[in-house]
Amino acid sequence: MARRPSGATSEHDAELLQEIQQEVDGYRQLGLWSTNHGPLTPKWRRLLEREPARLVHEDGQLNVESLRMFRRDQVFIPDMPGYFDPNQFTLRNILDGARRGIRRTLTECLAITEREGRGELLQRYPCHPAGQPRELTYRGYRFTARWLKHVSYLGLLKQHLGEPLNGQPVILDLGSSYGIFPYLVKSEFPGARVLLVDFPEQLILARYFLGCCFPQARIAGIQELERHATVTRALIEPYAFLLVPVQRFRQLAAGLVDVFTNFASLGEMSREAFTAYLQSEVFRTARYFFTVNRVQSAPDYDTDVTILDYPIWDPDKRIHFGLWPAIPHTYEYRRAFFFYEKFTFPPYFEYLGRI
Numbered sequence: 001m002a003r004r005p006s007g008a009t010s011e012h013d014a015e016l017l018q019e020i021q022q023e024v025d026g027y028r029q030l031g032l033w034s035t036n037h038g039p040l041t042p043k044w045r046r047l048l049e050r051e052p053a054r055l056v057h058e059d060g061q062l063n064v065e066s067l068r069m070f071r072r073d074q075v076f077i078p079d080m081p082g083y084f085d086p087n088q089f090t091l092r093n094i095l096d097g098a099r100r101g102i103r104r105t106l107t108e109c110l111a112i113t114e115r116e117g118r119g120e121l122l123q124r125y126p127c128h129p130a131g132q133p134r135e136l137t138y139r140g141y142r143f144t145a146r147w148l149k150h151v152s153y154l155g156l157l158k159q160h161l162g163e164p165l166n167g168q169p170v171i172l173d174l175g176s177s178y179g180i181f182p183y184l185v186k187s188e189f190p191g192a193r194v195l196l197v198d199f200p201e202q203l204i205l206a207r208y209f210l211g212c213c214f215p216q217a218r219i220a221g222i223q224e225l226e227r228h229a230t231v232t233r234a235l236i237e238p239y240a241f242l243l244v245p246v247q248r249f250r251q252l253a254a255g256l257v258d259v260f261t262n263f264a265s266l267g268e269m270s271r272e273a274f275t276a277y278l279q280s281e282v283f284r285t286a287r288y289f290f291t292v293n294r295v296q297s298a299p300d301y302d303t304d305v306t307i308l309d310y311p312i313w314d315p316d317k318r319i320h321f322g323l324w325p326a327i328p329h330t331y332e333y334r335r336a337f338f339f340y341e342k343f344t345f346p347p348y349f350e351y352l353g354r355i
Helices: 011-029 042-050 064-068 091-095 097-115 119-124 145-161 180-188 200-213 222-226 246-251 271-278
Strands: 136-138 141-143 170-174 193-198 241-245 259-263 288-294 318-323 329-332 341-344 348-354
Touching (some): 011 200, 011 222, 064 200, 091 097, 097 119, 097 136, 097 141, 119 141, 119 145, 145 180, 145 259, 145 288, 145 318, 145 348, 170 180, 180 193, 180 200, 193 200, 193 246, 200 241, 222 241, 222 246, 241 246
Parallel strands (some): 170 193, 193 241
Antiparallel strands (some): 136 141, 288 348, 318 348, 329 341
């Protein structure tokens, strides 16, 4: 699982880009690209109207340069530091309140990660360069805010389910985005098979990211899904990752999944989509549920989903429950050039338990 620099010119890069173009072509031919996503909250509807055009031209051809820099350019998913290099001690970085606030946020979140005993995981899995993210290099660590969150998730998973995951578990990550958590899980548990479920427009980012992280891994996509009416364990056995667009979620067989994970996005869904996923046979027949989500989704998202709606209340099934300690605040320049204000994030809960 050797790493290589993002954007390096090689035979593998050319093959990877060709595979991604074929994936885009398949989505478009099947009518899955930017359409038929089901009920969406307004924020996600706006993202799906705007962001795909940054990656794929009107004629269906990949914007290769944008793909190579998707994390730096914040395509679909924002991250910190985002728009500037926090490692440069320029006059603007020293004086600008917003930039100092972002750096402080990152160092405070690192302190939480270390306090939870997950600094070793962050050392083992520093921020991968695929997508050319701006990252903070600090005390021997390389990370972004989003990277820290997923390292924390990995630590929690390993702490409570480390032994059951040492075989060949199937892990489904709903709302997987470009695949940070699948990358970390596969790195820590090489025998795992990971299913990524998200919008097709996000899955092409995952195909690129995971293809850069694991040049030798077999990744199944829409072509493989279209050859089978039902996705079974036998189908996914030869693959490290299976990319499942939301429109094909129903192809997943009951009893397929060992661990069903979701981070934040269940709380960003409409009530209809939220209910459909958590009442699906794929979820109901999984062994474990692991999630970190908002206690209350509104007003950040136009949905009435709250913590009371999650299936986490049976004490006999609960393995871990708590308020999520990571990234408790954000710092943002608002009033004057030299200052920043502190704005509190809404609380999140973390839960891991049997289904």
